[in-house]
Each structure stands twice: as C-alpha cells, then as structure tokens.
Amino acid sequence: MSTLLPVPQARPFEIPFRPDSIDSPTVLYGEGPVVILYPAAEGEQWVRVTFEGFDSLRVCRGEYLPYEELPGKYSAVYLVENSAWLRERHAYEAEHYRGSYEFGGDVDEMLTDFQHYLFKFHDQYVEVLARGVWFEASPQRFVLGSSPERHPLADLPESCTTERFTVEGITCQVRTDPRPLEELVKGARYCSQPLFHFALELEGRHTVSMSMVLRERRGELRSYCRGYFGNATASVPGIATLEQARRWVDPYIREVRERRRQMGK
Numbered sequence: 001m002s003t004l005l006p007v008p009q010a011r012p013f014e015i016p017f018r019p020d021s022i023d024s025p026t027v028l029y030g031e032g033p034v035v036i037l038y039p040a041a042e043g044e045q046w047v048r049v050t051f052e053g054f055d056s057l058r059v060c061r062g063e064y065l066p067y068e069e070l071p072g073k074y075s076a077v078y079l080v081e082n083s084a085w086l087r088e089r090h091a092y093e094a095e096h097y098r099g100s101y102e103f104g105g106d107v108d109e110m111l112t113d114f115q116h117y118l119f120k121f122h123d124q125y126v127e128v129l130a131r132g133v134w135f136e137a138s139p140q141r142f143v144l145g146s147s148p149e150r151h152p153l154a155d156l157p158e159s160c161t162t163e164r165f166t167v168e169g170i171t172c173q174v175r176t177d178p179r180p181l182e183e184l185v186k187g188a189r190y191c192s193q194p195l196f197h198f199a200l201e202l203e204g205r206h207t208v209s210m211s212m213v214l215r216e217r218r219g220e221l222r223s224y225c226r227g228y229f230g231n232a233t234a235s236v237p238g239i240a241t242l243e244q245a246r247r248w249v250d251p252y253i254r255e256v257r258e259r260r261r262q263m264g265k
Contacts, residue, residue, distance in 0.1 A: 006082035010065055010118055012072035013079045017047045017137050022122050028144065029057055036119065036126060037142055045137045052153055052191040053131030053230070055114065056089055061124045080116035086129055087111075105231040113217065132191030132215070152187060155208040156197040164201075167250050168257035173199040173206060174242065181239070188214045188221060195223060195240060198249050200256065210252055212245040225249075 018041040019025065025038040034057055036049040060066070067080055080086075090110040093101060101107040109131075117133055119126040136148060148154070156175040163174045175197040177184060184193040192213035199206045211226050223240030224232045225248045234248050 005084070005087075008067045008080050008082045008084055008116075009070050010067040010078035010080050011070045012075040013077045013117070014073060014075055015077045016135050017045060018042065019047070019076050019119075019121055024124060025119070025121055025126065026144075027057070027059055027126060032145060034128070038121070040137060044139060046139075046141050048136045048138070048142045048148075049119075050134050050136075050148075050151070050153075051128060051130035051132065052134070053114065055110070055129040056085070057129075058127050059124060060127075063123050065118070065120065066125070067118070076120050078118040078120070080118050080127075083116035083129075085127070086114060086116050089129055102229065102231065105229070109232075134187075134191045152191060152193045155199075156194055158199070158206055160197075161199075165246075167253040170253050170257055171201045172249070172253060173201065175199060175208070184214055185216075185221065185239075188216045191215070192224070192226075196242060196245055198245075200253065209256075210249050212240050214239060227252075 019038040020041050023039050025036050028035040028037070033050055034054050038047050038049075039045070040047050065078070067078075069078070070081075090107065093110060094107050098107050110129075113131050114129055115131070115133075117128045117130065119128075134152060136142075136151075156177060158173065158175070160175040160178060161173045162176040164171055165174070166172070175194075177194045177196075184195070187193045192215045194211060194213055196212045197208045198210045199208045209228050213224050213226060215222060215224060220237075221239070222235045222237055223244070225234045225240075225245060226232050236244055
C-alpha cells in the first residue's frame with residue numbers, strides 16, 4: 001500500500017534586497033563557491049548571494065512558480081516545504097555516503113538543517129539546496145571571483161581576539177565577533193553567525209579549530225558548537241556564553257594535547 005507524500009509548497013521568504021523585475025541574474029558554479037549576482041530593485045545596488053553548506057543547484061527558464069505558492073508577504077525568494085528534491089538528495093547521500101558524509105558528519109542533517117531555496121527572476125528561477133544563505137549589497141558591480149572582505153562564514157581574524165586561555169599547556173585565542181548582538185540575531189535567520197572562534201597557538205600558527213555560532217531555524221534560536229570541518233558537535237538554546245562553549249572546547253584541546261604527546265611533540 002503506497003503512502004501519499006506531502007505536496008511541495010513554496011512559502012515566501014523575506015530577504016533584504018529584492019531583485020530587479022526585468023534583469024536576469026548571473027549564476028556562478030565551478031571553481032570557488034556558488035554565487036548568484038543580481039541588480040537590486042531598490043536604488044543603484046548590486047547583490048551577491050552565497051550559501052552555507054551548499055549541496056545542489058538547478059536553473060530553469062519560466063515565468064511561473066513550479067510549486068503551489070503559500071500566502072505570505074511578497075518576496076522573490078521562497079522556501080520550498082515538503083521538498084521532493086531534498087528528499088531525493090538525502091536518499092542518495094544516505095545510500096552511498098552515510099558512513100563518510102562530510103568528514104564524519106551526520107547525513108540526516110540534510111532533513112533537519114537544510115532548506116530548499118527558490119529564487120524567482122523575470123523569466124527564470126534558480127533553486128538551491130543548502131544549510132543557509134547570505135545576501136550582500138554594493139553600489140558597484142561585484143568583481144567575478146572576488147571574496148567578501150567580511151563574511152559570517154569566514155574565520156574571524158586575529159584582530160578580533162578578546163582573550164586567551166590555556167589548557168594542558170596549549171594556549172587558545174578567543175575571537176569574538178565585534179558586531180552588535182542585535183545584528184547577529186537578525187543575520188542568524190539567514191545563515192550561521194559567529195559568536196566565538198577558537199584558534200590554537202601551535203608552532204607559530206594560529207588556526208581556528210572550533211567555533212560557536214548562532215542560527216535560527218523554524219523560529220528557534222540556538223547556538224551550535226562546530227568543529228574544524230563545520231560539523232555540529234553540540235548545541236544549546238539561545239545565545240551561548242563563552243563558559244558554555246568551553247564545555248566542548250576544553251576537552252577538544254585535551255585531545256589535541258594527547259595526540260601531540262603520541263607524536264612526540
């Protein structure tokens with residue numbers, strides 16, 4: 001007996017910069033991150049869209065949404081609920097890579113953390129499966145292939161170091177995002193926002209190994225402790241404190257210390 005699956009539906013997703021109603025976007029896929037570029041409807045602005053945890057991309061011609069549109073405030077971007085495409089991608093990854101997904105990550109995060117984004121332009125639409133999305137605006141066109149000067153998914157620079165602590169003889173920098181907390185909370189609706197980055201000082205190198213980031217999903221704000229490869233190791237409701245983060249950072253540093261002992265360092 002077959003079970004009927006829920007029908008995919010597109011819910012309007014409020015974004016900071018609406019695309020122009022006539023111009024088509026530029027979609028970059030290949031070397032480097034996936035990027036969507038488009039002129040904004042409001043004033044002389046150019047918008048660059050990047051993604052957190054990108055999985056899949058497809059671009060189709062057409063002026064009409066391929067899914068039933070749910071009521072909501074008008075937007076040129078939608079979140080596709082009950083996405084068959086997302087289920088298909090999860091099934092594929094689970095079948096072939098469950099034991100090796102994203103450097104030891106949990107493949108089922110595709111069903112809990114990923115979104116199906118639908119961008120509607122004048123005569124085409126762009127669909128992306130990803131963990132998050134980020135919008136930047138500039139009065140000038142973005143240079144193709146250029147990197148953002150400051151991006152919430154990039155490592156915080158050493159200049160953001162607010163304190164240091166030592167565990168088992170290893171010193172760790174605490175890099176704190178300097179933006180107002182209200183700005184971080186607002187941005188967390190789109191993609192992970194850094195609260196703290198932890199960089200170990202080893203042999204003159206200062207490498208960010210763990211982070212505590214803020215993310216809102218389905219109206220719930222949580223803080224996630226993420227490892228070097230971006231996999232979440234733990235989470236707490238709301239905005240985490242440094243003391244909470246150290247519950248997971250300190251044991252990690254002890255593991256690093258033990259591995260270095262075994263290597264004779």
